[in-house]
Amino acid sequence: MGHGGGGAMSAELVEHVFAPAFGGPLLASLGDSAALTLGGARLAFSTDSFVVRPLFFPGGSIGDLAVNGTVNDLAMSGARPAYLSCAFILEEGVEMSVVARVAQALGEAARRAGVEVVTGDTKVVEAGHGDGIYLNTAGIGLIPAGVDIRAQRAAPGDVVIVSGDIGVHGVAVMSVREGLEFGVRIESDCAALGGLVEAMLAVTPDLHVLRDPTRGGLGAALNEIAVAAGVGVLVQERAVPVPDEVANACAVLGLDPMYVANEGKLVAFVPREHAEAVLAAMRAHPLGARATVIGECVADHPGMVVARTGLGGTRVVDLPIGEQLPRIC
C-alpha cells in the first residue's frame, strides 16, 4: 500500500473492506457524520484522526484541526456540536512542551467552537513508531427537529454555494513543509463552522446538502455528492473563488486548487427559492463573508461534475487520482 493522506485510498478501503466487514446500515450512507437516534434524541456522531506534519503551521496546529475537523463534520449534518473525545498517541521522546502547546491549542479551539472535551485517552509508542503526536477526536451533537441534511438530498435546481476562498489550508501546510516559500505567507483557513451553519438554518431548516471539502478539496466533495444523489453538478469555473496566492502556489507545486484541502469552508446545496436569503445570511457571518454561488445541481450527466470554463467550453471535473498532498490533516 502506498502512502498519502489516505483520502482516495480511504474511499476504496471503506467501500471494499470496512463497510462490508462492519455491515451496519448506518455506515452505508457515508456522510460526514452518522445521524442516529438514542434515548429519543437525534444525534450526529463523527470521528477523525489527525496526522498533519508539521504539528504547527501558519494559521493553526494539529490541536485546532482536531477540534474543527470533527466539529465541522457534525455541523455538516446540521447538528449543533456539543461534546468531544480526544485521544493522543505520543511518540516516545516528544517534548512535553510540545504536548502542552498542542493541548492548549486544542482547549482554546474547543472553547471557541462552543464544545466541551469530556473524555480522552493517552497512549505512548516507541520512537520510530509515531511522529511526535497523532490525535483523534470523536464528537456528538444534536440535530434540530426538521433538519435532514445529507448528500442523497441534492436535487436538480439546487443552487451550489461555497462559503469562501478555496485551497488555502493545503497550501498553507505545504508552504512550511520542505521549506517552500511563495513570497506571501498563506495562513490556514482552519475554523469551526457550527455558527455559520446555525445562521443558515435560521433562514430555513430545508438545506439539502452541506459538506466540508477537506481531503480531495472541492472537486472530491462535489463528485461524492453527485454520485450519492445520482445528479449532475454544473460549476461555473470563473465563479470558484481561488485567491491569487493560492493559484500561484498551486502553479509552482503542480496542483489544481479544486483538489486542495480546506479546513474552514463548506459547500451547500440549497433549494433555489431559499438561495438568495441563505447567501445573505452567510455573508453576514464572519466565516461566510466571501460566500458565493458557484453553480447548480442539474438532471443531466448524473454522477458527474462538469465545469463551464471561462472560454465557454466545458470540462469534466474528475475525482482526484491518488493523493495530491499527503498528511495535510
Next chain:
Amino acid sequence: MGHGGGGAMSAELVEHVFAPAFGGPLLASLGDSAALTLGGARLAFSTDSFVVRPLFFPGGSIGDLAVNGTVNDLAMSGARPAYLSCAFILEEGVEMSVVARVAQALGEAARRAGVEVVTGDTKVVEAGHGDGIYLNTAGIGLIPAGVDIRAQRAAPGDVVIVSGDIGVHGVAVMSVREGLEFGVRIESDCAALGGLVEAMLAVTPDLHVLRDPTRGGLGAALNEIAVAAGVGVLVQERAVPVPDEVANACAVLGLDPMYVANEGKLVAFVPREHAEAVLAAMRAHPLGARATVIGECVADHPGMVVARTGLGGTRVVDLPIGEQLPRIC
C-alpha cells in the same frame, strides 16, 4: 518522555496537562466514560486508542480490543453500549490482508457486543511512522434511569467483587511477544461486558462503582477508586483469583498479577445488602462464572488499598510505578 503503554504517564498528563488545558467540568470526574445529557437523553461517551503489538495474539486481536475496550468503558457507567466510531491509522506498506482481517475481527466483535459501527476515518502515514495499524474507537451508550455509577460513590461497607480471574490479558500478549513460552498457552480474556452489567443491574440499579481493570490492573483500579471516593479498600489477598499459569508466567517475567492488564473483567463496589444477589447474578452469566468477593470498602486509611496477606499480616497495595507491560492494549 519514556515509552510504555502510557497508563501511569497518562494519569500524570491528564492531571497536569490535559485537564487544565481543556478545562471543562465533565472531564474532571475522570471516569471510564463521561456521563452527559443531550436532547434529554442520558448518555455515556468514551474513547480509547489501541497500539497493541502484535496485532494478533492468543484469544484476540487489536480489532477485538478496540470494540471491547470502548464497550466496557461505556458499560462501567451502567450504560447500554449502542454505537461506535472507528478510526484506522495505517502504516504505508501494511498488508491489505492484515487490514482486512483486523476489520473482520472488529466487525464480528461489534456484532457480538450488540453495537453498530456507524462512522470512521482512515489515515495513512509513511513507513517508519506507525506500526502496521493503530486503531481508535469512541462509543456512545444510553444510561438507564436511576443508574448513577462512578468511582466517587464507593462507600464504607460496600462489598468488592471481581468478575473472574485476573492478569490473563497482559500475560497472553507477553507470551507471544519476544518469543516467551510458558508451556501452557494462555488466551486473552478480551470480552464485552455489557451483558454482564445488564444482569447485575437487573438485581439493583444501585451499584456504586464499576471499573474495568485494564492498564495497571486490579491494583491501579482499586487505588483510583479509593482516591476518588476518599475511602479505604481492604483486600483479602488469598481471595483474589489468579490462575496458576498467570502466577507462573508473572514469576518468570518479574511481574505482580495485581498490576497486569485485564480486558474482560470488572471490579464492582456493591452495597452490602445487594452483594449476595449481585454475586449470584454474575455467576449465572458466562463472563462472571468465577466472580468472587475479594474484599470490602472501609472508612479507615482513606485513599489507600491494603491487602491482608495469607499469613494474617497486611501490606499496602501501591499504585504501579511506571509501566509494567508496554503496548498491551
